[in-house]
Amino acid sequence: xxxxxxxxxxxxxxxxxxxxxxxxxxxxxxxxxxxxxxxxxxxxxxxxxxxxxxxxxxxxxxxxxxxxxxxxxxxxxxxxxxxxxxxxxxxxxxxxxxxxxxxxxxxxxxxxxxxxxxxxxxxxxxxxxxxxxxxxxxxxxxxxxxxxxxxxxxxxxxxxxxxxxxxxxxxxxxxxxxxxxxxxxxxxxxxxxxxxxxxxxxxxxxxxxxxxxxxxxxxxxxxxxxxxxxxxxxxxxxxxxxxxxxxxxxxxxxxxxxxxxxxxxxxxxxxxxxxxxxxxxxxxxxxxxxxxxxxxxxxxxxxxxxxxxxxxxxxxxxxxxxxxxxxxxxxxxxxxxxxxxxxxxxxxxxxxxxxxxxxxxxxxxxxx
Amino acid sequence: xxxxxxxxxxxxxxxxxxxxxxxxxxxxxxxxxxxxxxxxxxxxxxxxxxxxxxxxxxxxxxxxxxxxxxxxxxxxxxxxxxxxxxxxxxxxxxxxxxxxxxxxxxxxxxxxxxxxxxxxxxxxxxxxxxxxxxxxxxxxxxxxxxxxxxxxxxxxxxxxxxxxxxxxxxxxxxxxxxxxxxxxxxxxxxxxxxxxxxxxxxxxxxxxxxxxxxxxxxxxxxxxxxxxxxxxxxxxxxxxxxxxxxxxxxxxxxxxxxxxxxxxxxxxxxxxxxxxxxxxxxxxxxxxxxxxxxxxxxxxxxxxxxxxxxxxxxxxxxxxxxxxxxxxxxxxxxxxxxxxxxxxxxxxxxxxxxxxxxxxxxxxxxxx
Numbered sequence: 001x002x003x004x005x006x007x008x009x010x011x012x013x014x015x016x017x018x019x020x021x022x023x024x025x026x027x028x029x030x031x032x033x034x035x036x037x038x039x040x041x042x043x044x045x046x047x048x049x050x051x052x053x054x055x056x057x058x059x060x061x062x063x064x065x066x067x068x069x070x071x072x073x074x075x076x077x078x079x080x081x082x083x084x085x086x087x088x089x090x091x092x093x094x095x096x097x098x099x100x101x102x103x104x105x106x107x108x109x110x111x112x113x114x115x116x117x118x119x120x121x122x123x124x125x126x127x128x129x130x131x132x133x134x135x136x137x138x139x140x141x142x143x144x145x146x147x148x149x150x151x152x153x154x155x156x157x158x159x160x161x162x163x164x165x166x167x168x169x170x171x172x173x174x175x176x177x178x179x180x181x182x183x184x185x186x187x188x189x190x191x192x193x194x195x196x197x198x199x200x201x202x203x204x205x206x207x208x209x210x211x212x213x214x215x216x217x218x219x220x221x222x223x224x225x226x227x228x229x230x231x232x233x234x235x236x237x238x239x240x241x242x243x244x245x246x247x248x249x250x251x252x253x254x255x256x257x258x259x260x261x262x263x264x265x266x267x268x269x270x271x272x273x274x275x276x277x278x279x280x281x282x283x284x285x286x287x288x289x290x291x292x293x294x295x296x297x298x299x300x301x302x303x304x305x306x307x308x309x310x311x312x313x314x315x316x317x318x319x320x321x322x323x324x325x326x327x328x329x330x331x332x333x334x335x336x337x338x339x340x341x342x343x344x345x346x347x348x349x350x351x352x353x354x355x356x357x358x359x360x361x362x363x364x365x366x367x368x
Numbered sequence: 369x370x371x372x373x374x375x376x377x378x379x380x381x382x383x384x385x386x387x388x389x390x391x392x393x394x395x396x397x398x399x400x401x402x403x404x405x406x407x408x409x410x411x412x413x414x415x416x417x418x419x420x421x422x423x424x425x426x427x428x429x430x431x432x433x434x435x436x437x438x439x440x441x442x443x444x445x446x447x448x449x450x451x452x453x454x455x456x457x458x459x460x461x462x463x464x465x466x467x468x469x470x471x472x473x474x475x476x477x478x479x480x481x482x483x484x485x486x487x488x489x490x491x492x493x494x495x496x497x498x499x500x501x502x503x504x505x506x507x508x509x510x511x512x513x514x515x516x517x518x519x520x521x522x523x524x525x526x527x528x529x530x531x532x533x534x535x536x537x538x539x540x541x542x543x544x545x546x547x548x549x550x551x552x553x554x555x556x557x558x559x560x561x562x563x564x565x566x567x568x569x570x571x572x573x574x575x576x577x578x579x580x581x582x583x584x585x586x587x588x589x590x591x592x593x594x595x596x597x598x599x600x601x602x603x604x605x606x607x608x609x610x611x612x613x614x615x616x617x618x619x620x621x622x623x624x625x626x627x628x629x630x631x632x633x634x635x636x637x638x639x640x641x642x643x644x645x646x647x648x649x650x651x652x653x654x655x656x657x658x659x660x661x662x663x664x665x666x667x668x669x670x671x672x673x674x675x676x677x678x679x680x681x682x683x684x685x686x687x688x689x690x691x692x693x694x695x696x697x698x699x700x701x702x703x704x705x706x707x708x709x710x711x712x713x714x715x716x717x718x719x720x721x722x723x724x725x726x727x728x729x730x731x732x733x734x735x736x
Contacts, residue, residue: 005396006374007407008672009604010689011616012398028373030380034493034616039375051456067593101505125379125402127495130474134499137643138506236377248379248402275505302376321378346692368476 004027012036015061016151016213032062032125033106038233045327048235051200052328055159056232057220060197060204061151063110066129070143073117075273076136079107080128082257084267088211090110093178097257097265098128104253104280105260106131108235108245110195112180112206120191120206122152124247137336151207153216156232160202163224169193175203185219186212197234199242199368232240235241235323240333243292243366248323250290250335256283260335261290288318292363293349295332299325307350309336309360317342320351320360329367338362371396376469380404383429384519384581397416400430400493406601413695416603419445420696421446423426425588428565428572429480429519434489434497438511439447441485443641445503448474448496450642452635456481461561465625465633466496466663471647472621473628474499476613478563480548480574488559488574490520492615499613519575524600528570531592536560543571553587554580557663565602566650567610605692608701611660611734618658618689618703624651627705630656656686660731661717667693669723676720677704677728685710688719688728697735706730 006029013294015021021038026352028040038059041047049055068076077085081096088094090113098107110122121128131146155164164174168170168183172192175181183205191206207216221229245251251260258266268281306319316339323334334351342349345364350357374397376716381403383389389406396408406427410414418424436444445453449464456462466475478490487528523532533541540560543549548561551573553651559574569632575584589597613619619628626634628647636649674687684707691702702719710717713732718725 003373003375005371005408006392007371007396008670009614009617010671011400011466011614014673026372028375030377032379040373056532100501108534127498129500130495131502133468134502134504135506138503188450246377246379249377254654303378305378305382335458 006031013061014209015059016207017059017061017153017217020214020217020333021059021231026231027274033064033123033127035062035064037062038231039234044237044324047232048237049327050228050230051157051198051232051235051238053156053158054228054230055155055163055202055224056160056230057217058154058156058233060234062125063122063152064129065148065150065206066123066132066145067119067148068121068133068143068145069118070141070144071117071367072141073119076132076141076143076145077111077119078271078273079135079275080131081185082266082268082271082280084270085111086270088116089181093183093195094263097260097262099115099274099276099280100253100259101275101279103256103276103283103340104259105247106253107250108247108251108262111191112191114191116304118271119147120150126247132331134148149208149210149211151213152204153207154196154202154204155200155220156196156198157200160200160310161226163220163227163229164192164203166223167219197244198238199244227323236322237326237333240324240335241321241326241367245290245335246322250337255337256280256286258286259289260282283336288337289340289343291336291338291343292366293320293334293336294361295320295323295351295358296310296361297332297358298334298355300334300353300358309338310352311342311349317349333367334360336360374399378664380481381730383427384575384578385427385429385521385585386481388582389427389599394599397478397539401432401495402493403432405430406599409599409601412603412605412692415600416605417695418598419525419566419600419603419606421526421715422533422596422598423523423525423570423592424522424598425585426522427599428522428602430493431490431520433516433518433574434491434500434513435487435516436489436500436511436513437486438510439485440511441487444500444509444511444513445487446639446641447503447643448499450634450636450644450648452638453479454638458483459547459549461548461563463629463633465630466650467625467642467644467648468621469643469647471624471644471651473615473619473623473625474621476615476619476630479557480561480718488516488518495617498596517576519578519581521575522564522570522572522728523588524564524566524570525568526597528568529628531588531595531597534570534591535587550736554583556580559560562672565612566606567612568606587706604690605694608690608692608703609694609697609735612613613658613703614690618705623705624648624654626652626654627657643706656707657711659704659706660734661688661702661704661706662731663688663691663719663726665700665726666723666731668726672677677706677717678720679717681712684718701735702728720721
């Protein structure tokens with residue numbers, strides 16, 4: 001199918017890196033948190049192969065930050081997540097499912113603790129700033145909640161450590177997974193974390209100040225020329241292979257963290273102040289859950305809406321939420337939300353794609 | 369400039385009318401409230417000329433609804449807007465600026481009162497559902513807040529009354545501006561309001577149930593063939609000519625309703641429970657404000673980010689937030705946020721577009 005065009009307006013914001021991203025040949029975008037997220041440079045397959053073999057710089061400014069600071073900062077964060085965040089270290093990052101009072105997911109950000117009484121919430125695609133503002137106003141909390149001028153730039157791929165080491169020094173490369181430290185960019189200390197939305201390893205640099213965007217971009221490209229550094233973006237193929245869920249695709253406010261397979265982040269014993277706590281206690285045995293599934297046969301088309309999954313009798317069994325042809329595994333890799341009766345590894349089902357019906361098998365784990 | 373492509377995912381939702389919109393030849397989209405909004409069918413100029421001469425059907429499903437019902441529904445709505453909503457009639461629509469505790473705008477929806485203790489908030493582009501949920505949870509209000517399966521379809525243009533009269537009968541055409549009534553679609557009563565995001569007149573039909581989308585679409589096209597009914601979409605040219613502001617473009621959370629020129633909707637005497645009330649009292653004399661401005665010279669390029677406006681000495685005077693070449697007025701019509709020293713009608717300034725510097729003159733009113 002021919003892709004449609006995306007028209008311009010300032011409502012869907014550009015980023016501090018947009019000029020460089022365009023110069024690098026971005027052909028397609030999606031939008032995310034009212035901002036542009038590039039999705040194709042050369043081709044999805046070529047971008048994917050390069051991500052897995054070299055190093056890419058990703059403009060993920062769309063991971064908007066909510067800064068929460070003040071005496072009630074920790075309290076406000078804990079109200080919104082079933083993960084116990086009370087013992088976070090000042091250099092730690094936590095993946096936190098966020099839920100409302102029904103236990104339905106509102107977002108699945110990375111929470112960064114920057115110091116005592118100060119957090120950044122690095123968002124998936126929904127206006128969590130509004131939820132925090134509403135909650136803080138309603139409860140009269142002593143806290144400031146705002147969107148700082150911070151835009152993450154990710155460095156991902158097997159050569160990411162080499163590139164980051166060259167630019168910021170070997171100490172930074174010692175940073176452990178989901179820990180952060182500071183680096184100096186344009187004379188300003190900025191947060192860098194070992195994190196990122198791929199399984200290939202790397203860092204996310206939290207650009208602090210739009211005016212420094214091109215400086216940071218150019219530092220990375222000048223240092224990485226012989227590493228074949230390229231502009232890239234999250235790869236749907238690779239992130240499905242690696243089991244990285246996408247909020248809005250694989251889980252929505254219709255689903256609990258248990259349904260999303262995120263039960264290990266639900267600390268129902270200790271995170272009792274979470275507003276969804278009672279609902280989650282009640283819903284802790286889900287009747288449907290996220291599963292890795294393999295779709296056999298031809299390469300599937302682009303997924304534009306969930307595809308129904310049925311059993312051998314044509315009865316509903318769930319839906320596929322993300323799917324792509326994997327060149328490395330020579331099959332269609334996919335993520336599905338499946339009913340309990342059908343979610344066991346080895347279950348054979350059928351998926352109804354716009355191109356027709358194809359066989360589907362539930363796997364016991366993701367590919368990488 | 370060549371437009372980029374928009375890639376697919378289920379995170380940016382299709383609508384009940386997407387199949388018909390594609391069949392009608394939509395070439396380009398934007399995204400709005402995590403959903404597809406078509407932006408070009410034949411060309412922006414041809415779509416505009418047709419809107420002003422015939423009748424169009426617009427898929428504005430992106431105007432997502434928040435339903436608020438329960439004993440505290442009115443209280444919750446009033447907390448979020450400086451417009452006094454206490455005396456709304458059960459068939460009334462109100463344009464309401466929504467603000468946070470700082471008086472910054474969060475959205476500018478249409479509020480529909482459906483019955484006692486039951487409202488729909490027909491949203492511009494931000495997740496107000498999250499703000500309402502946060503506030504209702506924080507205050508422990510006795511209210512349900514959720515997104516119903518409701519998708520507006522607009523009928524706009526000088527022949528809109530003729531088309532709506534044919535399909536739904538002459539009584540519906542008697543509906544006054546910003547009032548609503550019910551019509552029967554597929555055996556189900558649905559809300560229809562005399563409203564819409566153009567100056568050409570018409571209605572918005574609140575499709576209640578995704579499964580009836582194509583039925584409604586086809587009813588309109590079958591009845592309107594000899595009226596030259598076509599698929600259309602909000603026209604940037606026409607809405608600037610008419611002074612319809614776009615949240616996210618012409619005003620953002622950085623601006624108060626006074627700065628957006630919406631002071632007449634701020635009832636500071638009576639709407640004292642609005643959480644932004646104290647801030648708005650303090651900020652009721654703005655130092656910058658929205659103005660219609662005419663940009664002379666060549667047709668301006670597409671606006672992708674605010675364009676700086678400067679005075680004769682090169683000093684900052686504000687920015688242009690929306691702009692387009694108007695075929696009917698043979699000039700560039702535009703909307704700017706200008707500093708007090710420069711906002712008087714007749715002021716001559718300069719705007720820095722990506723194509724160069726052009727002269728700008730402040731007007732006393734919009735074009736239509």
